[in-house]
Amino acid sequence: MSSESLVRADVDFERQGKQFGNLAVPQSTNSAGWAKRFIPVVVIKNGSGPTAVLFGGNHGDEFEGPVTLMNLARRLEPDQIQGRIILVPMLNRPAVEVGTRLSPLDGCNMNRAFPGRPDDTITGMIAHYVSSTILPMADLVVDIHSGGSSTLFLPSVNMHEVENQEQMRKMLDAGRAWGAPYVFIYRDVAGAGLLPTLAEQMGKVTLGTEMGSKSQFGVETLGITARGVENVLDWANILKRSSASAPPEPQLVAATEEADYIMASASGLFEPLCELGDEVKSGNRLGQIHSIEHPERAPIPVLAQTNGMVMARRAIPLTLQGELVVALVRPFEFS
Numbered sequence: 001m002s003s004e005s006l007v008r009a010d011v012d013f014e015r016q017g018k019q020f021g022n023l024a025v026p027q028s029t030n031s032a033g034w035a036k037r038f039i040p041v042v043v044i045k046n047g048s049g050p051t052a053v054l055f056g057g058n059h060g061d062e063f064e065g066p067v068t069l070m071n072l073a074r075r076l077e078p079d080q081i082q083g084r085i086i087l088v089p090m091l092n093r094p095a096v097e098v099g100t101r102l103s104p105l106d107g108c109n110m111n112r113a114f115p116g117r118p119d120d121t122i123t124g125m126i127a128h129y130v131s132s133t134i135l136p137m138a139d140l141v142v143d144i145h146s147g148g149s150s151t152l153f154l155p156s157v158n159m160h161e162v163e164n165q166e167q168m169r170k171m172l173d174a175g176r177a178w179g180a181p182y183v184f185i186y187r188d189v190a191g192a193g194l195l196p197t198l199a200e201q202m203g204k205v206t207l208g209t210e211m212g213s214k215s216q217f218g219v220e221t222l223g224i225t226a227r228g229v230e231n232v233l234d235w236a237n238i239l240k241r242s243s244a245s246a247p248p249e250p251q252l253v254a255a256t257e258e259a260d261y262i263m264a265s266a267s268g269l270f271e272p273l274c275e276l277g278d279e280v281k282s283g284n285r286l287g288q289i290h291s292i293e294h295p296e297r298a299p300i301p302v303l304a305q306t307n308g309m310v311m312a313r314r315a316i317p318l319t320l321q322g323e324l325v326v327a328l329v330r331p332f333e334f335s
C-alpha cells in the first residue's frame, strides 16, 4: 500500500495571492460509484514569512470555527499579511453539515483520527492529508473548538503541557496574545489521535480553544474567537496591523489530575449544583444524578475529588455512566 494520499487539493499552496478551493477526497457511494467529497480550503499568501494553519469544524457541532474562519477568509486580502495563512473552516465538513460531533459517513471522531492513513475511511483520509501535507507547512497551528452539544466551557485557549520548554513558552505567549479570559492547560482523558497533540509533537506552536458550547453560540463567543484569531496572527507577525490594543491578561489554569475530570458514576438526569467559575473544594456536591428507572431513590451525588474552579460542566441533563459532568482547574504556574 502506498503511503501517498489520495486526497487532491485544487489550490497551489505556494502561489502568491488568495485562492478559494477544495480538498477532494475520493468516495464511492450508493448514489455514485465514483465521487469526491469536497473540504473547503483557502490559501492567502504574500511574500515570504511564517505560515499559520487554522482549522474549524474539526467537530461538526462546534460552529465558532467555521463562522470565524469563513468571515476571515472573505475579509483578508494578501496585502494585509506577510507570509501565508491556510484556512480549513470545516475540516469535518460532513459532520458540520448535520451538526454532529462525529462524521455521519463513518462514525469517526476527526479529533481522534490523527495521524490517519491514506487507505482509511474518509475521516482518517482527511486526517492523513492534514498530517502529511498541511501540518508540515505550518509554524503556527490553531484548531478552534467549543463544548459543542454536550459541554459548557469558560471561553479559553488551550494546550497540553509539552516537554520542550521553549515550545511551551511560545505556546503560552501565543495563548496570552489571543485575549480570551482563560488559557487552559489540559490532559487527554478520552483517547489519543488529537490534531493538536500531533501538531505539538511536530514542534509547532499549537493552540486549541474551547469557546463555549452550542447553546452559548452568539455575539460574545464569536467576538472572542474572531478577535483572538487576529490577535494571534498579529503575534505571529503574519497579520499587519497598524494599531492594536494589548489584549487583557488571561488567567492561566490547568486541569492536570485525572480526578479533575469528573465522570458520571451512573446514568440518569444530571442536575448541576455548580456553575462555571465557582470555586469548590474536594468533597463538595457539584451536582446529582437522578435515576429515570427509580424515582424513589435519592439522586447519586457528583462530588469534587480535587479543589479547584469549575471550568466546564455538562450542558444537557441526559447523561450516561462514564460521561464527563464537571471539569475543575487550578492556577497554572510556568517559570
Ligand SMILES: [Zn+2]
Pocket: 058, 059, 062, 111, 145, 146, 148
Ligand atoms: Zn471539539
